[in-house]
Amino acid sequence: MVLNQTTKYGLFFVGGLVVGALGAVAIAKGKKFGGVKPLASSLLSAGIDVKDKVLAGVEGVKEDLADVVAEAQVKSQERREAKEVKEAAEVAVEEVKEEKKPAVKKTVRRTRKAKKAEPAVEAVAA
Numbered sequence: 001m002v003l004n005q006t007t008k009y010g011l012f013f014v015g016g017l018v019v020g021a022l023g024a025v026a027i028a029k030g031k032k033f034g035g036v037k038p039l040a041s042s043l044l045s046a047g048i049d050v051k052d053k054v055l056a057g058v059e060g061v062k063e064d065l066a067d068v069v070a071e072a073q074v075k076s077q078e079r080r081e082a083k084e085v086k087e088a089a090e091v092a093v094e095e096v097k098e099e100k101k102p103a104v105k106k107t108v109r110r111t112r113k114a115k116k117a118e119p120a121v122e123a124v125a126a
Helices: 005-033 036-125
Strands: none
Touching: none
């Protein structure tokens, strides 16, 4: 027999109603005899204890996870800063190299111009 989703969930709902009704009848009859109510209250208190333990464990995991995330963010920031410092150093080195190259070329050009101008200066002086 193949059940579609609607039929399957409908059967679960009806089953829940039946179990709930049986539980209500058992508790109602338990009032007369006094046997079901203490059992139900002890089961509920045990369930509450389990819930509290689970929530305490989840809270511990949350704190641990928050610590790990914070450490990861700090490491990421440190890597980013190191990368920026490295890039700034590379740019500074390139700027220094560029400044030295034109200075050498300008000096060579000035020297050549001075040598060309010397015969003209001698001719004017003579």
